[in-house]
Amino acid sequence: MSDLERDQRQSGAGNAFTNVSSRGRIRPRAQRWQKILRAAAHGLGAVILLAAGTVWTLRQQHPKFVKPGVLLNLPVALVTAKAPGTEAYIAPTDAKAQEEMRRVASVLLKYTRDTVLAERIATAIVVEGGKKNISPALLIGVLLTEDAKLDPKAKSSVGARGLMQVMPFHVGKWKNCASSDLFAIDANICHGVSILADMLKRSPSVDAALLRYNGCLRGTTTPNCHSYSGKVLKYAEQAATQMLNFSLSD
Secondary structure: OOHHHHHHHHHOOOOOOOOOOOOOOOOOOOOHHHHHHHHHHHHHHHHHHHHHHHHHHHHHHOOOOOOHHHHHHOOHHHOOOOOOOOOOOOOOOHHHHHHHHHHHHHHHOOOOOOHHHHHHHHHHHHHHHHHHOOOHHHHHHHHHHHOOOOOOOOEOOOOOEOOOOEOHHHOOOOOOOOOOOOOOHHHHHHHHHHHHHHHHHHOOOHHHHHHHHOOOOOOOOOOOHHHHHHHHHHHHHHHHHHHHHOOOOO
């Protein structure tokens, strides 16, 4: 395009049907190398956005970091990359239940020397967790965050009782929990799991559900309570890894 034609386009002069006036300066046609560079930049930007989205999603889901080769020999309930408490956890058959109880007990035995206690707690976790579709790893996380000493008779300064630190006003709300004795292992875990399951249904995320379980709605119940969910999930991921690495021959 000549300089005269450019001036006519910008001023609106010339043929009204072929020369449409331009409001601004007409840019010269892009060179081939410029088009290629622009396309490459757009492609790189898309890749970066996709990678960032993938990383964000994985962080939100709290994946378990395990050896890929080990996954082939594990129960389906244990192999998951989803956030604890959100995966479809199916109550195992009797044989698988026994195997899973041993895995849970192996984790608990790192915090107590009482084998009988560890096995009783493991049984309750697998049974009650199976009823409410909650991963044993998440329940272990709550258990250890509440009381890493695993004392069934534990009582907090505000009156929370037992292994999962259940408040007495929850007694009677859950028909599937036969006993009201919150110091009894089975009853306490039954109530704790029922409360957590309810919080998971009513909350937008696992983190939010854990904070509600802890009573950390406005941060006034317990000092620094907003760190509660992070502690639970850290214990849960450690437990999941230990369960995956556990050998039934041990």
